[in-house]
Amino acid sequence: MAEEDSSQEKTEEPTARKKEKAAEEGNIARSKELNTSAILVAAAVGMLIFGPAMAANLLDIMKFSFSFDPNASWDTKVALGYLEISFVESMWSLLPLFLLLLVAAFFGPIGLGGWNFSTKAIAPKGSRLNPLSGLKRMFSMNALVELLKGWGKVLIVGSVAVLVLVGLKDDFISMVFEPTIPSVRHAAIVLAWTFLLICCSTIIIAIVDIPFQIYSHTKKLKMTMQEVKEEYKNTEGKPEVKSKIRQLQREMANRRMMADVPDADVVITNPTHYAVALKYDPQGMPAPMLLAKGVDETALKIREIAGEYKIPVLEMPALARSIYHHTEIGQEIPEGLYVAVAQVLAFVFQTDQWKKGRAPKPDRKPSVDIPDDLKSDD
Known part of the structure; x- marks a missing residue:
């Protein structure tokens, strides 16, 4: 490697790490x-x-x-x-x-x-x-x-x-x-x-x-081109190491996300491929917030936690896909979905009151409209 470096011309500008x-x-x-x-x-x-x-x-x-x-x-x-x-x-x-x-x-x-x-x-x-x-x-x-x-x-x-x-x-x-x-x-x-x-x-x-x-x-x-490559490899790490780090970061993020699912007011599913967990506090939130979302195995885990903590689970494929693709974890839902989510939360609240014997049983699950720009066919 030293011979290769000595034979190359130093044509590359010094990197920030080299200057440091x-x-x-x-x-x-x-x-x-x-x-x-x-x-x-x-x-x-x-x-x-x-x-x-x-x-x-x-x-x-x-x-x-x-x-x-x-x-x-x-x-x-x-x-x-x-x-x-x-x-x-x-x-x-x-x-x-x-x-x-x-x-x-x-x-x-x-x-x-x-x-x-x-x-x-x-x-x-x-x-x-x-x-x-x-x-x-x-x-x-x-x-x-x-x-x-x-x-x-x-x-x-x-x-x-x-x-x-x-x-x-x-x-x-x-x-x-x-x-x-x-x-x-x-x-x-x-x-x-x-x-x-x-x-x-x-x-x-x-x-x-x-x-x-x-x-x-x-x-x-x-620096020579080889020196730049070596420094990049030493600074950024080998591809397999970076992949492992990203995997660990995803696992940590999933664990933090799953820890928030018990605080959700409702979980909306696709029914099996997608799952999103929403929370809304009228006193402290201007709009409902997405606590967790996932597909396949992650979606299954969200539904399991929802069942364990007796959180309402509604199968609404179009709404679940729309929230999943247009909202990040910890963010409020898009303004175009306010009405749809409000109908879902109202249904969940009425169902909860009916179970406690304080209100009549809701007729049926609400049918919501999704704006064209927020629809997703995935």
Whole structure:
């Protein structure tokens, strides 16, 4: 079988089960470029948003660090106290930027492929230590693509950097003639925007990389026709097993159905081939409901249970066939059969009252009309 599989081309799209198993092993589509781009852009945006406040806080910390009495500089406790305060304040100043980077580092990787945790992905594998496998990866198509992406990064990022610097040359020249403090602030703003624009250029690389990673991942998971057949057999089971399961399901359904027959108000038969058991509660049901139905042996069993629990059994072939073919178990009868079934239930009620001595004996079994669209000749 292995030789047959290796000789076949993997032309079939991966099945849902194949993708699920790959995800369990940590094999899902990922884009490192998307992750890198998300972190860089988040850092640049964070510098623009939080940069002025961070710079002001860090400047205050620096002033505080050099503001104590020089004579106390020889006291290690004083120096360590100042160092501790400066460190804590610096961390609080940088915290917003760190949190933004943390969010980007978390959501960047799951931007493609979604959230997936697999212990198998971090388990040690001997194939990773195999030098032949390493050489194969070095000279594979993926390695060539990574090399081309590396050149693309240098070309795109370098081109954007040159364009940005050329576009801001007037700002760089004007800084020379500005006072020191305004010049420093101007330089910080220019550098922040330059950093943001250069980081945004990595989005172009990510946009190109994402479709390639999806294509590469799908191609890696492709299957041969034999693999698809084997998976279908393993998933759905062998025909004889499925047949046995269906048989057991039918038997369980029949047992549940037979357990409801004692609750029926009347059983209508064909007289031997069909049997249907109906129940109607005027207080809780809008229409009579079918509790059980069957043919041949099942119909015989329904009649036996009806006899055991003294449930009225009426031989009305046309009505029995119509209910059997147009009503499912647990459903209400079709609207076209309301009148016919109402006549049957009224007859059953009158018969029950006659047996109890509360009403005269009904003349005869009712003759019901079945609508043409609900008739069945089976």
